Amino acid sequence: xxxxxxxxxxxxxxxxxxxxxxxxxxxxxxxxxxxxxxxxxxxxxxxxxxxxxxxxxxxxxxxxxxxxxxxxxxxxxxxxxxxxxxxxxxxxxxxxxxxxxxxxxxxxxxxxxxx
Amino acid sequence: xxxxxxxxxxxxxxxxxxxxxxxxxxxxxxxxxxxxxxxxxxxxxxxxxxxxxxxxxxxxxxxxxxxxxxxxxxxxxxxxxxxxxxxxxxxxxxxxxxxxxxxxxxxxxxxxx
Numbered sequence: 001x002x003x004x005x006x007x008x009x010x011x012x013x014x015x016x017x018x019x020x021x022x023x024x025x026x027x028x029x030x031x032x033x034x035x036x037x038x039x040x041x042x043x044x045x046x047x048x049x050x051x052x053x054x055x056x057x058x059x060x061x062x063x064x065x066x067x068x069x070x071x072x073x074x075x076x077x078x079x080x081x082x083x084x085x086x087x088x089x090x091x092x093x094x095x096x097x098x099x100x101x102x103x104x105x106x107x108x109x110x111x112x113x114x115x
Numbered sequence: 116x117x118x119x120x121x122x123x124x125x126x127x128x129x130x131x132x133x134x135x136x137x138x139x140x141x142x143x144x145x146x147x148x149x150x151x152x153x154x155x156x157x158x159x160x161x162x163x164x165x166x167x168x169x170x171x172x173x174x175x176x177x178x179x180x181x182x183x184x185x186x187x188x189x190x191x192x193x194x195x196x197x198x199x200x201x202x203x204x205x206x207x208x209x210x211x212x213x214x215x216x217x218x219x220x221x222x223x224x225x226x227x228x
Binding site for chain 2: 099
């Protein structure tokens with residue numbers, strides 16, 4: 001595997017379910033990000049991790065819970081989601097410490113549908 | 116806080132014609148500026164970026180962008196579009212010493228034969 005991978009690619013869940021999104025980067029990077037992409041809206045930064053430590057939480061509801069066990073893996077745990085949470089969730093990584101000047105490398109995303 | 120506007124939601128261009136995508140930003144000083152492209156079913160890929168220096172920046176796939184401080188703009192151009200350029204294009208702005216990139220809503224480019 002190369003680059004940034006995300007699993008699953010598609011997910012349908014009910015509002016009472018608990019699920020997790022997984023992201024893995026094979027680039028040796030130190031920073032990892034979660035973004036939410038809704039149709040025709042700007043990408044919304046959710047979380048930034050630098051060397052496994054969270055450096056940014058962009059006022060994300062607690063029903064989204066990130067976990068970064070090491071610099072290569074990032075999870076997004078989902079519980080009691082709302083239909084408006086349906087979106088494409090993108091993971092990205094960068095080589096440095098998560099600063100804005102760094103080139104970010106994106107995975108293909110997980111398409112989430114909340115029923 | 117910085118912000119970015121992409122005024123064009125959708126652009127259709129003929130193959131071989133030139134393409135220009137607009138990006139306007141709001142920030143008090145010179146920001147970091149980026150253009151990313153997203154092909155269907157894929158993540159975003161960096162086309163080019165500007166931090167300082169020469170205001171005309173060359174990127175991958177034959178794209179270039181010009182930073183104009185007086186107009187707070189960072190427009191993306193390509194002289195001759197290929198069918199494979201059909202995608203969604205995102206402009207992004209970041210502030211020095213910040214963690215956050217602010218993205219525009221994107222411009223969808225359709226290429227007709």
